[in-house]
Amino acid sequence: xxxxxxxxxxxxxxxxxxxxxxxxxxxxxxxxxxxxxxxxxxxxxxxxxxxxxxxxxxxxxxxxxxxxxxxxxxxxxxxxxxxxxxxxxxxxxxxxxxxxxxxxxxxxxxxxxxxxxxxxxxxxxxxxxxxxxxxxxxxxxxxxxxxxxxxxxxxxxxxxxxxxxxxxxxxxxxxxxxxxxxxxxxxxxxxxxxxxxxxxxxxxxxxxxxxxxxxxxxxxxxxxxxxxxxxxxxxxxxxxxxxxxxxxxxxxxxxxxxxxxxxxxxxxxxxxxxxxxxxxxxxxxxxxxxxxxxxxxxxxxxxxxxxxxxxxxxxxxxxxxxxxxxxxxxxxxxxxxxxxxxxxxxxxxxxxxxxxxxxxxxxxxxxxxxxxxxxxxxxxxxxxxxxxxxxxxxxxxxxxxxxxxxxxxxxxxxxxxxxxxxxxxxxxxxxxxxxxxxxxxxxxxxxxxx
Ligand SMILES: Nc1ncnc2c1ncn2[C@@H]1O[C@H](COP(=O)(O)OP(=O)(O)OP(=O)(O)O)[C@@H](O)[C@H]1O
Ligand SMILES: [Mg+2]
Numbered sequence: 001x002x003x004x005x006x007x008x009x010x011x012x013x014x015x016x017x018x019x020x021x022x023x024x025x026x027x028x029x030x031x032x033x034x035x036x037x038x039x040x041x042x043x044x045x046x047x048x049x050x051x052x053x054x055x056x057x058x059x060x061x062x063x064x065x066x067x068x069x070x071x072x073x074x075x076x077x078x079x080x081x082x083x084x085x086x087x088x089x090x091x092x093x094x095x096x097x098x099x100x101x102x103x104x105x106x107x108x109x110x111x112x113x114x115x116x117x118x119x120x121x122x123x124x125x126x127x128x129x130x131x132x133x134x135x136x137x138x139x140x141x142x143x144x145x146x147x148x149x150x151x152x153x154x155x156x157x158x159x160x161x162x163x164x165x166x167x168x169x170x171x172x173x174x175x176x177x178x179x180x181x182x183x184x185x186x187x188x189x190x191x192x193x194x195x196x197x198x199x200x201x202x203x204x205x206x207x208x209x210x211x212x213x214x215x216x217x218x219x220x221x222x223x224x225x226x227x228x229x230x231x232x233x234x235x236x237x238x239x240x241x242x243x244x245x246x247x248x249x250x251x252x253x254x255x256x257x258x259x260x261x262x263x264x265x266x267x268x269x270x271x272x273x274x275x276x277x278x279x280x281x282x283x284x285x286x287x288x289x290x291x292x293x294x295x296x297x298x299x300x301x302x303x304x305x306x307x308x309x310x311x312x313x314x315x316x317x318x319x320x321x322x323x324x325x326x327x328x329x330x331x332x333x334x335x336x337x338x339x340x341x342x343x344x345x346x347x348x349x350x351x352x353x354x355x356x357x358x359x360x361x362x363x364x365x366x367x368x369x370x371x372x373x374x375x376x377x378x379x380x381x382x383x384x385x386x387x388x389x390x391x392x393x394x395x396x397x398x399x400x401x402x403x404x405x406x407x408x409x410x411x412x413x414x415x416x417x418x419x420x421x422x423x424x425x426x427x428x429x430x431x432x433x434x435x436x437x438x439x440x441x442x443x444x445x446x447x448x449x450x
Contacts (some may be wrong), residue, residue: 012133015102015126018076023103025170025186026193027324028057031100032163033194034090034285034325036060037201037208039161045152046190046212054171054183056104059152059162065112067120067139070200073097074110074122074137085313090283092316093323097163100324102126105165111145111152112161119155121145127167187212192267195220200284220265222279223306224290227262229253233345238337245319245334249345252304260428269424273303278338280328283313287325295335296342305345309338379414381407 023031029046036044037063048056065073072078079094101108106126113119123138145151154160170186171179195212195217201208202219210217224230233249255269266272275290276298290306292298311319311328320329330338364385369378382388392400422430444450 011028011135012130015129018099019102019126020102021323023100023324025199026190027326028100028104028189028284029056029194030197031096031325032058033198035097035098036062036161037198037285038086038089038091039063040088041160041208044211045154045214046210047152048183048187048213050180050183052176053166054168054179055150056165056168057150057152057162057167057248059154059160061154061158061160064114064117064159064161065120066114066117069114069123070110070112070120071137073138075125076135078086087313088283090285090313090325092313092325096321096325098111098124101163101165104168104170106167107165107168109148109150109164109166110161111148111155111164113155113159114320115159118142119145121148138330191215191217192265195265196222197286199286200281222266222275222286223250223308224249224252224258224262224266227253227258229257234341236337236341238334240315240318243314243319245315245337246308246310247337247341248308248310249341250308251304251345252306254304255427269427272297273424276303278307278309280309280311282311282316282319282321282325282328283327284310287321288328292342293330293335295339296346299346302346307338307341307345313314340364379411379416381411391397 004362025404029207033044036058039060041060041062043061045059046056047059048054065299073082073094075094076098077094079091081093085091095111098108108124109121110121110123119142121140121144123140125136125138128136128138140148148164150164152160152162154162171183173179173182191212194212195202198208198210199219199221202210202217225232230253232249233251235246235248238245244307252272255263255272263269263272267275277292277296278288279286279290280288319334321327365382367380367382369376369380392403395403419430
């Protein structure tokens with residue numbers, strides 16, 4: 001073997017890379033929340049008031065850390081990803097708290113208190129690391145901690161951990177209104193994200209209360225299991241020495257059965273359709289929200305189909321997740337199981353759509369002609385309608401062709417794309433029964449047609 005040389009990464013270059021590992025704001029918050037859940041928090045408070053210098057504070061009342069533990073946990077790669085962890089520990093890489101924070105803020109303040117221990121605080125300041133080209137953290141004394149303006153009240157009596165993200169580049173445009181609206185948008189998006197990605201922690205006996213700017217978050221069940229019209233599909237389990245994967249198929253109710261609030265909570269009808277597919281949970285925490293993982297194509301008729309997959313954290317070696325916990329690698333053995341589960345929910349979803357289609361066929365004025373063999377669907381005026389025959393009979397034979405020609409054009413010009421888009425995005429606004437016929441009535445009265 002040749003001579004070995006130790007090559008330390010350059011801290012100032014390394015940190016610039018870590019800031020760009022690809023976390024979205026929501027993913028970053030999710031990684032921090034993972035730590036609070038793992039610390040058995042009962043309450044989690046996210047606080048970010050509008051301000052000239054916006055900051056984001058995330059506090060939990062979990063078991064907290066001692067000064068030594070905190071200092072060690074500030075190290076990037078503080079834990080071995082191959083270590084066996086508690087089942088409820090959502091961590092794996094020993095880096096989330098740092099990498100998630102660096103991708104949002106240039107300053108990370110972590111304050112923590114464990115029961116029976118004194119409060120402690122460590123700070124990463126990216127500008128200091130770049131200036132000194134060293135992995136430096138700043139440690140504060142108890143007195144100095146008390147002077148942190150954003151310090152949370154939770155430490156007055158109990159235990160827990162607070163992260164403060166300061167000096168946030170995304171809120172640093174020269175125009176104050178842009179910064180304010182960017183923060184407001186992030187908060188709205190964060191609420192939706194957390195209420196779906198952590199929905200299984202927000203309910204039940206051991207639930208965690210989530211607060212964002214003092215508003216309590218409600219869980220959003222992506223399968224709408226409590227709504228009218230929901231159908232539970234088949235279930236299956238796959239056993240391995242490290243644990244078992246549970247699979248449960250869900251067919252959502254058709255959107256005509258849902259309230260506007262429910263549709264909104266799921267991001268609108270288009271979003272519901274886009275998010276058909278697999279919902280993969282790692283230790284009850286959602287990692288993959290929809291998509292068929294290359295095993296099936298998204299389709300209009302499959303949009304009500306969702307497959308819940310529960311993978312325990314003990315199976316990370318088989319279904320490895322990435323540092324941001326935003327994807328899964330599917331090994332061939334598991335792909336096979338997933339593929340087997342797909343056909344039934346897609347069929348179930350199709351049935352709900354076809355059923356509605358046949359309901360609408362029972363209409364005296366329009367025929368819906370669905371020719372499956374030739375893969376052609378046409379909407380046609382019903383020529384055998386009684387009112388229509390009476391009208392045709394009233395016309396002179398030589399004039400009938402004009403009416404037919406007009407009706408042909410009417411059918412050919414049916415604004416199908418617009419109807420589809422409106423029914424997909426705002427079905428409750430489509431009110432055909434409320435057409436204003438005043439113009440027709442006026443023309444009739446004034447004998448415009450002679
Ligand atoms: N809110 C918290 N309460 C108590 N301990 C915490 C908290 N946040 C982090 N820690 C401790 O700090 C350690 C490092 O956290 P970090 O998120 O960087 O890595 P991880 O959770 O171990 O793994 P991953 O990179 O997969 O998130 C955790 O393992 C945990 O022991
Ligand atoms: Mg973590």
